[in-house]
Amino acid sequence: MHETALDTKTVTDLVAEATAAPSMYNAQPWRFRYLKESRTFQLRSDPGRTVPHSDPDSRALHIGCGAALLNLRVAAAHRGWKASAELLPDPSDPELLALVRLVPAGDDAAELAALHPAISRRRTSRAPFDERQVPAALQEELREAARREAACLVFPDRYHVQNVLDLVYDAEGRDAADPGRAEDLARWTRVGHEAAETARDGVPEYTFGPRKHDGKAPVRDFSGRRPVTDREAAVFESAPNLVLLGTAEDRRSDWLRAGQAMERVLLAATLNGLSTALTSHALEWPDLRWVARDPQSDMGYVQMVMRLGYGPEAPGSPRRPAEEVLYIE
Template sequence: MTTSFPDPAAIVPLIEDAATAPSMHNAQPWRFLYRPATGLIELYGDPARAMPHADPDHRALHVGCAAALFNLRVSAASSGWGTDVRLLPDPDDPWLLAVASLRESGPGDSDLGTLHAAVRRRHSSRFPFTEENIPPALLDGMRAAALLEGCRLAVPDAWHTDTVLGLVHDSEHREEMDPSLVAETMAWTHAGTPDEQTRPDGIPVNAFGPKRSGRGGVVRDFGRSRRIPGRGWAAFEQNPHIVLLGTSGDKPDDWLRAGQALQRVLLQATADGLVTSMTSQPLEWPALRWTVRDPGSAMTHVQMVIRLGYGPQGPTTPRRPVAEVLDIR
């Protein structure tokens, strides 16, 4: 019996879902190629959207693309399709990050499909959260989500959290002293109102959130280096809830697993009523990154610091049209 694969029009919603994934500075550094005859969806990294100063080895680019890959898996499952994924299938083409083969849905795909409702609801929130504790059962669910993708999620204790907060602030000061990093960040942010935006990517001004009053926050301030009329101040939570997502290795395949685990954790958190944001500043400095991890943990390499809790949802951020990120052959 010959399998009939979806026609190109049916793939468009899957790619739209995939493209809602988070990426560094919302650069959306992915391209998809669909082959209707074989049901293959190829995922490519886009070097034109790389961050040569903040992400010279393309670690964050791989993580963002893999988050989009996980969204694709979820969207396919909700549409009745399973996906068999191969990471880095062509050693001669390092920008071909993964291939997803569509197949008839099986029993193992149902859990992915249940996350679909969270795909469009998940937005990074750079606003203050409450001090309310997160139930242990929800944290356990996120740990399990990371394990399903071959990664680990650690909940740091008070001293470790304070260490990470110090590293976040240290990295902020380092960035301020590096004109090339400041310029790179500003190139991916919008200074005007959403109505004045002209590009379908980057961080819009309404997603910056308020300026931080005091030292408690762990949110990246995309408006730190420019004056934005009308932007207010707010006190962020003094004891933020953070979790660390990590891997035992630190190669491109590890980054791709981490990106899928990241998105699975974010979608699980969203489904459980939590809001989230991510911080990568200390991970962008080799001298700081190794100190983010707990030396007593089996997690050798931290791939993302995730802030989570209860608070306002972040706004939607602009997305590139499907025509820019999807080719059909």
């Protein structure tokens, strides 16, 4: 690890790695402005990339942008910089989510820099995982990754896992009957060879994974009622490894912290050979989201449900070029 100059290529590379983060429907709801004189990034939301029916309060948007912020911090640490972030710095400018100033890093950057190889390897997998449990030592490492970002990670017992699965099934039924959610699905999925192969955002059909024939794993079927050519069916886990990530409060700043914690957990899991997936179904309905919390934990609000396990390598989702989301001045 060494300090490098912040030329245009370095700035662009930092943003390219930041935008490898996951976001709801892969909407990529972020913009970056880099101010050369102060070596500062502005992380801004993109109001044209909201998911209005499924994410009406933009909670998921903030989580996705928080994940991009964590990646920016990791990418900066890898290059010898510390990314010092101030969340929501200007109440009069709600689209400005964070100011991120780069300063030379000290020894504390090594922990973040170690996560860097996982940025390009992390994938959202919609394939079956095997039935192995996550080892206890790795569970604790992932809990610590969440704690580092002021969040809480809980591995619920099998009874609460079943409760979460029931909430997911409830949400799936509600989604199927909601025209607004169907509109979100149609806008952000890319079905058909040409649409999928040319996609720069959204969820292309080659990332849908197999259709679930059996099993309990909560896997969102992005095809809806649309046929997907040559898509196979598969049996998924009967006892999926689900984890809950949450925060004590439920403010915009907590959503941004949750996004950073989520991505830190995902990167640490990837480095340890785990496949990962995000399951937000039940959290998109306020009444179901409240019930999703584990009453045996001190977690105030569940921000994300994650599925972890050991499975095949998943295809990557498309990304817009960094130059499209970055403005340098």
